Amino acid sequence: MIALTWRQFRTQAALAFGLLAAIAVALAVTGPALVHLYDTSVLPCQAQGDCSLVTSAFAGRDHLLQDLGTVLVVVPGLIGLFWGAPLAARELETGTYQLAWTQGVTRKRWLAVKLGLVGLASMAVAGLLSLMVTWWSSPLDRVNTDLFAQFGQRGIVPLGYAAFAFALGVCAGLVLHRTVPAMAVTVAVFVGVRLAVTYWVRPYLFAPLHLIAGLRAPNGNGTGGGGLTPSRPGDWVLSDQVVNAAGRVIGQDGAINLGPGRLGFAFGPAGDGRVALQGVGTCPNRFPALFGAGGGQGPTPAFVRATQECVTRLGLKEVLTYQPTYRYWPLQWYETGIFAGLALILAGFCFWWLRRRYA
Amino acid sequence: MTAALAAEGLGKRYGRRWALSDCTLEVPPGRVVGLVGPNGAGKTTLLHLAVGLLRPTAGSIEVLGRPPGDNAGQIGRVGFVAQQTPVYSRLSVADHLRLGGWLNPQWDAEAARRRISQLGLDPDQRAGRLSGGERAQLALTLAVAKRPELLVLDEPVASLDPLARREFLQLLMSTVVEHEVSIVLSSHLVADLERVCDYLVVLASSRVQVAGDVDDLLAAHRRLTGPRRDPAALPADYEVIEESHTNVQSSFIVRYGGPVYDPAWTVEELSLEDVVLAYMSRARSGAGVARRGLSVLR
Numbered sequence: 001m002i003a004l005t006w007r008q009f010r011t012q013a014a015l016a017f018g019l020l021a022a023i024a025v026a027l028a029v030t031g032p033a034l035v036h037l038y039d040t041s042v043l044p045c046q047a048q049g050d051c052s053l054v055t056s057a058f059a060g061r062d063h064l065l066q067d068l069g070t071v072l073v074v075v076p077g078l079i080g081l082f083w084g085a086p087l088a089a090r091e092l093e094t095g096t097y098q099l100a101w102t103q104g105v106t107r108k109r110w111l112a113v114k115l116g117l118v119g120l121a122s123m124a125v126a127g128l129l130s131l132m133v134t135w136w137s138s139p140l141d142r143v144n145t146d147l148f149a150q151f152g153q154r155g156i157v158p159l160g161y162a163a164f165a166f167a168l169g170v171c172a173g174l175v176l177h178r179t180v181p182a183m184a185v186t187v188a189v190f191v192g193v194r195l196a197v198t199y200w201v202r203p204y205l206f207a208p209l210h211l212i213a214g215l216r217a218p219n220g221n222g223t224g225g226g227g228l229t230p231s232r233p234g235d236w237v238l239s240d241q242v243v244n245a246a247g248r249v250i251g252q253d254g255a256i257n258l259g260p261g262r263l264g265f266a267f268g269p270a271g272d273g274r275v276a277l278q279g280v281g282t283c284p285n286r287f288p289a290l291f292g293a294g295g296g297q298g299p300t301p302a303f304v305r306a307t308q309e310c311v312t313r314l315g316l317k318e319v320l321t322y323q324p325t326y327r328y329w330p331l332q333w334y335e336t337g338i339f340a341g342l343a344l345i346l347a348g349f350c351f352w353w354l355r356r357r358y359a
Numbered sequence: 360m361t362a363a364l365a366a367e368g369l370g371k372r373y374g375r376r377w378a379l380s381d382c383t384l385e386v387p388p389g390r391v392v393g394l395v396g397p398n399g400a401g402k403t404t405l406l407h408l409a410v411g412l413l414r415p416t417a418g419s420i421e422v423l424g425r426p427p428g429d430n431a432g433q434i435g436r437v438g439f440v441a442q443q444t445p446v447y448s449r450l451s452v453a454d455h456l457r458l459g460g461w462l463n464p465q466w467d468a469e470a471a472r473r474r475i476s477q478l479g480l481d482p483d484q485r486a487g488r489l490s491g492g493e494r495a496q497l498a499l500t501l502a503v504a505k506r507p508e509l510l511v512l513d514e515p516v517a518s519l520d521p522l523a524r525r526e527f528l529q530l531l532m533s534t535v536v537e538h539e540v541s542i543v544l545s546s547h548l549v550a551d552l553e554r555v556c557d558y559l560v561v562l563a564s565s566r567v568q569v570a571g572d573v574d575d576l577l578a579a580h581r582r583l584t585g586p587r588r589d590p591a592a593l594p595a596d597y598e599v600i601e602e603s604h605t606n607v608q609s610s611f612i613v614r615y616g617g618p619v620y621d622p623a624w625t626v627e628e629l630s631l632e633d634v635v636l637a638y639m640s641r642a643r644s645g646a647g648v649a650r651r652g653l654s655v656l657r
Contacts, residue, residue: 102410102411104505105431
């Protein structure tokens, strides 16, 4: 059965691993140059101080190859599409299952060998590609402050994605009996699950940390307040909220929501000579005149101090919710485990379905 | 001896439709059994149940004395050539023989190779490029080379031209002689089966209409023609399969227990095709009523 599986799969395997080899060559040729550039340009400048120009120039290197990361996002989906979905669907569609399942091999073994062999190849392709990309882009990732943006394109999660997409494709093919609908379902479900995990599961796998501080007063127009930043540049910020004294969320990104139709200044006249912070309440303190005697260009220092006093006395706080960088690898393992688990459940479903549906 | 195929109240349902129902059957071993019936009669369903590709909804089936389960030993005892003889179109003829060797413990590689060269098939040819006849021969070669005790063929000649049809059946018969294998093959044409089968099962409207030795079937059925008469006037042990009447004349196809003594009747022997067609048309007139009932339900 292993020999038959290999005979049926070898062309596709050769194609995939051939492409992989080509990519490996391209990366092996350019990778050392990238490391060298990092050592000669970024490192010395970091020793001296500010080097945003150098790092941004460095981060823009080899854009074509950097796009491999994007390819890596697509690869598990392609595996599900072209290796998973047709695996059972094509046999059921063309009737060759009647040939395969009436030889001296049980269906269970047929499925076990196919799932095992092609599944392992799927994980190998995704794993190797991820390994190469992770290695090649490690100098770039060191200057990249947004580490979590590439979470799905680095490390071990692509392995989990590939296993899941493949098992999903096989299941869809087994249930639908047709290759093209099975492909469509595979892509739709895979993309759906990936997005759902990225936005609704991954941020909360570990309870996020909070950073809380008194709100810095907005510059009159409600923007430009806040100012909390995570302790390390690579931390993954989930939200940056403004809460009032009662703990109710009244704004995002360190600014107060002025509400629909209310534009312009966050601070405005409250009527009786007092000043109101729109959407929050009346300031308890008295405000000096907005402009100085000469009608200057901006608010007077006394006015700015008054706005800060108002915000502080109203008890407004900024709450930063984030996942720290040191959780990057635990999250990688956790998410890989989730997708591997889903893949195992789907594989189990395939066996169950095969038993139930076909004797 | 254990029966090649024994079914008891066997039924298979797809959704709300019974593809096969209440099928009770016992086919002796060492025979060439023809399974005949119109398209959609449930032939494929019955054969798939026999080779274990389907699981019965009702009743039971035994093949060579054991349920056709999903275990390697039992699968190895039964060879199967499926309808339209599916093969892997991208694999070569030689690949198919290798495949048989990989999957079957008792594979007769030498015989398979010999047969392919006798047939004049190019081992390097892709199976997808073979003609329908060649593909059927390849599928039969695969099924035979695994040395089965029972060979099941589902409409093997339906898509073949007359010449390929004859060659295929010749090959099949030489297999029987060589390997002492029981054979069950289906067709919707009696003519295909008449030459090779010695046992016949007529399946129509999802039910077994009649089953038996071909000679017995021929001996037990007669056409009676005579003056117009009510079927009730016939002796009690005569089962009327088909009747037709004109103003003055009645004609019956009957299954009878003994000779006809009434001189008013002309008694004719029937061909196998006449017998089969009589049972099929009886089944259809019954099924017609059932179908009308179903359409009202919808």
